[in-house]
Amino acid sequence: MKPNHEEVLVRALDVTVRRGEEEGLLLETLVGRYLLNSDARAVWQQIDGRRSVREVAESVAAAQGEPVNDLHEPVEAICTSLLGLRLVERW
Template identity: 45%
Template sequence: MNDSEVPRVSLYSRVRRVAGALVVAGRTETEEPLELDETAELIWQSIDGRRTVRQIAARVARQYGEEEVELVADVAAFLDDLTARRLVEWPGDARRPPS
């Protein structure tokens, strides 16, 4: 992935708020849910199918008073984790959750 790519939330993602925390999970009950902290929730909410990785990092940087360039790698790593969990997809990505 590069910082100009645009992630989108997978149609197979399930999102719930549990005891105040945002929790995301894949489509089956056997997939481990992921409880998002404040920063992860901001990233998740920024995945809208229009913002690039760099734009998401810029949004996080503005929220926390950090330098965008310092956060791009961290945001990309989190998006990689979400992709591995099949919670995020990328345009043209051949990886699809199994039927």
């Protein structure tokens, strides 16, 4: 189930973060390894248990110099994937 724009997400406690190749991140849990590309990495880095999905999109847009309206859907899709993989949780 996808998060709404005002929902706050937090990183799961059982996730270990390692540097991936180039701009990505390697996330490891007890049941798997997940390589995040640079777009997903930008979202992951903004998920802190304080920012809503909307605020995460705003932060990513500001960092990339992109219009926030262009990033709401992609950020929401990444958050939905991270939730589905249980790498983040609803706060």
